[in-house]
Amino acid sequence: MVRQFVHLDQPGIIDGRAFNAWVVANAVHNTPKNGVDLLTFHAAKGREWDCVVVAGAETGLLPHGSASTNDQRKEEIRLAYVAFTRAAQQLFITYADKRNNRNAGKSPLLDGMPLSANTEANQQLPRFAARPSNQPNLLDDLTTWRRHTGRTTNQEPFQVCTDEVLAQLVASQPASVDDLAVIFGPLTAKRVAPALLAIIDKHRAA
Structure with a gap:
């Protein structure tokens, strides 16, 4: 056996x-x-x-x-x-x-x-924690960014960042590299800032 x-x-x-x-x-x-x-x-x-x-x-x-x-x-x-x-x-x-x-x-x-x-x-099944009406596409755009980043860096999406981090980005909507550093740390924040801040700024202005 x-x-x-x-x-x-x-x-x-x-x-x-x-x-x-x-x-x-x-x-x-x-x-x-x-x-x-x-x-x-x-x-x-x-x-x-x-x-x-x-x-x-x-x-x-x-x-x-x-x-x-x-x-x-x-x-x-x-x-x-x-x-x-x-x-x-x-x-x-x-x-x-x-x-x-x-x-x-x-x-x-x-x-x-x-x-x-x-x-x-x-x-x-009821859906809880519905997406706020003033943020209809931010989470979708952040998810797309994560997926594309994973492809270009040969990583799984969850290795780029977790769903919890995406939720933090939607909730806090960082406006600077320093804000991103609170979530990602200083080195990663500098690397992801150009793409992420552009996405968040687009939805903040909408």
Whole structure:
């Protein structure tokens, strides 16, 4: 059984806890077919269900905020791939715009993922923290700037700046390099100031 576990090419650290989770997840249980399995991404490796729900696919959680190196971020992407490919028929992905009084929002790993055209569930959910009417396009323009910057610097958008930083920019609307330095730090502020201040000034004047 250990040999089978190792040969699955498990992502992440292979240790006793990971092995135990895999054994529990793959054991034969006398439970009804309509039961629910609650597993970590690691433990789901090698298994399949008709329907899978991936909860909390948010910025800061997927990839996790502690993944600070390229290797760690690649590992998070591998884990997400494991989770997203466990469904044989239906895959549901959920995320919150806010969690524990902080801005969250959709995981950047979901960008470009083909989604169902059925928006019935989205229409039934209330939308909170609506964008102020006097700032109809600022967040969109900042998001576009982040995406383009990521492409030119060979980075993922969340590596350029997080959704929380975008929210800070919309809320505070910095007017100088010094204002940006409060958010980004002095070196990054000087680098991003020409583009960001132009975007913010355009919306401030509108």
